Amino acid sequence: MPLSLSDDEYAAVQAAAAPIHPMQRDDFLRALAGELAQHSTIDAGLVHRCAADMQRKFLVQARAETAIGDRPRHLQARR
Secondary structure (H helix, E strand, O other), X not given: OOOOOOHHHHHHHHXXXXXXXXXXXXXXXXXXXXXXXXXXXXXXXXXXXXXXXXXXXXXXXXXXXXXXXXXXXXXXXXO
16 A cells, blocks of 8 residues: 655655665665554655654665775684
8 A cells, every 4th residue: 555645744754765865765664654554644754764764774774794805804703
């Protein structure tokens, strides 16, 4: 079932999705839509809270996945 968002709510979703890596953005938006769909009433506050929670999850996940690659090559573990 599609969500019905106001212009301000939609803008908040777009703003929250902006820092998410483009390859993860679709998953982020699906997860956010799933979270919002669990609520009977959607307002700007709920959109902001859910978007912030999802953003933290996706940004932390992305950071953990690239943490080893961010280290200088001479400090990376050899396999």
